[in-house]
Amino acid sequence: MLREHHLGSGRDSARSGKTIQVWDPLVRLIHWGVVLMVVINAAIVAKDSPLHLWAGYTMLVLVGVRLLWGVIGTRPARFAAFPPNPFRALDYVKKMRRSDKTVHLSHNPLGALMVYNIWTTLLVIATTGYMMGTIRFFGVVWVERAHELAYDWLLVSIAAHILGVAFDIWRSGVPLVQAMIHGGKRIPNDTPVE
Amino acid sequence: MKNGLQLSRNDRRRAATLAVIILVQALCAAFFFSDVVSDFKSDKYLSEVHFYMEAIATLVLIAGVVFLMIELRKIMARVEQLDRGLRGARGEMAEIIDAFFEEWDLTPSEKDVGLLILKGFDNEAISQLRGTAAGTVRAQSTRIYSKAGVESRAQLFSVFLDELLAGEGRQDGADLKA
Numbered sequence: 001m002l003r004e005h006h007l008g009s010g011r012d013s014a015r016s017g018k019t020i021q022v023w024d025p026l027v028r029l030i031h032w033g034v035v036l037m038v039v040i041n042a043a044i045v046a047k048d049s050p051l052h053l054w055a056g057y058t059m060l061v062l063v064g065v066r067l068l069w070g071v072i073g074t075r076p077a078r079f080a081a082f083p084p085n086p087f088r089a090l091d092y093v094k095k096m097r098r099s100d101k102t103v104h105l106s107h108n109p110l111g112a113l114m115v116y117n118i119w120t121t122l123l124v125i126a127t128t129g130y131m132m133g134t135i136r137f138f139g140v141v142w143v144e145r146a147h148e149l150a151y152d153w154l155l156v157s158i159a160a161h162i163l164g165v166a167f168d169i170w171r172s173g174v175p176l177v178q179a180m181i182h183g184g185k186r187i188p189n190d191t192p193v194e
Numbered sequence: 195m196k197n198g199l200q201l202s203r204n205d206r207r208r209a210a211t212l213a214v215i216i217l218v219q220a221l222c223a224a225f226f227f228s229d230v231v232s233d234f235k236s237d238k239y240l241s242e243v244h245f246y247m248e249a250i251a252t253l254v255l256i257a258g259v260v261f262l263m264i265e266l267r268k269i270m271a272r273v274e275q276l277d278r279g280l281r282g283a284r285g286e287m288a289e290i291i292d293a294f295f296e297e298w299d300l301t302p303s304e305k306d307v308g309l310l311i312l313k314g315f316d317n318e319a320i321s322q323l324r325g326t327a328a329g330t331v332r333a334q335s336t337r338i339y340s341k342a343g344v345e346s347r348a349q350l351f352s353v354f355l356d357e358l359l360a361g362e363g364r365q366d367g368a369d370l371k372a
Contacts, residue, residue, distance in 0.1 A: 018281065020277070021270075021273055021274050021277055024209060024213070024266065024267075024270045025206075025209050025210040025212075025213035025214075025266075026212075026213040026216060026217070026263070026266060028213075029213050029214065029217055030217070033217065057224070058221060060224075061220055061221050061224045062217070064220070064224070065216065065217065065220045065259070068260075068263070069263060072260070072263055072264065072267065073263065073267060074266075074267050074270045074271070074274075075274075
């Protein structure tokens, strides 16, 4: 029992894993804000209600702030921490198959692709949604089709995102959902960090 | 260390507040921005002071958002630094203790007792924790003091504090032996 005590709190906490501050409150608020807006527009309000437009605009502003934060924000939030690079993602998959358990403090290279995919999809949805309300594009078929297609793609992406997060939690043992709630990633011991 | 944690907690609260204000202000800025743009397009309001006031207010709102974002980044950098500093100090202290214990050739049970002494337990508590007689602990601590070349608990503490406060960066076992 005393062995466990060895060298005190520093070592003890190192033994059970250390928590590293990753997601700042702005990233977290925007993440859950976007979730809320998507849920409101997908499941709660009618398509032609003014609330649908307001939720859409709110979502657009949230994504806009996030994109600006990707340039001037905290380190893990910056684009530089998770560049959209398919080769890095491929490399990451290869390493994963060799059961390399390196934990990425920001998004992992595969997750990064999903992040950019979801942002793009949200922007397409918001833009086409806005266009549908303008005189010039009102009732134009391809705009409506694009809005619906992008929405379908968003649903697929969200499903993939949730599966990906679940898979990564199972594989790495880092509680990612909690990380998006209170901001700290708890890294298990003996896990290399990048 | 409590102080450090307290500081970081205050910063965290400030950061959360800032994040909320940033988002609300960004939403307002977007609203006024679209209003100004549509006023501008409609051409009717260009001669009114109202329009220019609104345009300036919008610009200030946007500038405010950017300014608050930079503030938030600073706060988060401080939180991160504080967290890392605390972790570092803990790790460094453990390394120093390890190095000295090795240097003094303490037996494993003496190391345990030494650690408990440093953690502030008295002999009675240590004997209870280790399930040994109080006499044994007293004998062990005497041996630790003599191996360390100190005469009391207080002097034992000061050995480690001196090392930390010496501040010549990190010292490892090699340096200590030299």
